[in-house]
Amino acid sequence: MSINELRKGQLLCSKPYIGDPFFERTVVLITEHGKNGTEGLIINQPIEIENPEDIGFIGAFTRSFYRGGPVANNRCYYIHNQPQLLPDSEPLSEDIHFGGDPEVLEQLLNSFAIDKASIRFYIGISGWEPGQLQREIEENTWFIEDARPFSWVCGESTEHLWHDIIKDKGHPYTMYAKGPINPDLN
DSSP: OOGGGOOTTOEEEEOTTOSOTTTTTOEEEEEEEETTEEEEEEOSOEEOOSOGGGGOGGGGTOSOEEEOOSEEEEEEEEEESOTTTSTTOEESSSSOEEOOOHHHHHHHHHTTOSOGGGEEEEEEEEEEOTTHHHHHHHTTSEEEEOOOOHHHHTSTTGGGHHHHHHHHTOTTHHHHHHSOSSGGGO
16 A cells, blocks of 8 residues: 555554654554545553643543654643544544533543443654655555554553554464564574
């Protein structure tokens, strides 16, 4: 699949041993792609937040956050499968929606009207300027995967998503899924 076929809701999966410690073994959900560049959320890096209340109202409701990317890491982003509850959310795929009215979200969280399994929070976002992601794909840094359902993207074992995708690709990728992050240390 080429950059010209990339669209919201699809996944970027880092190729094995890309040499960038921030994006090594990551899976990125595309939230925006167009002439102004590409944005997405890393979906397989859970993080610990020492003071979640510093994140604002969202921090009072969850201690479960994920690293979305290195850009705007003072902001919280969210995906969910409840567009009927969150107006102004943007569809990324059939059952994954991005953002939505933050005031409505606060009301939903305060009244426990949204299930924690229906929403996931990310700190920061990943971004590529126009042409940058095209170059990275040509350099074999990433491959593009089809959109997956919300239950897969936000399942309980998201830390293993990269391994699952690599194994599904078959030979020769299967051996990389079993290998260390840095083969020189083996």
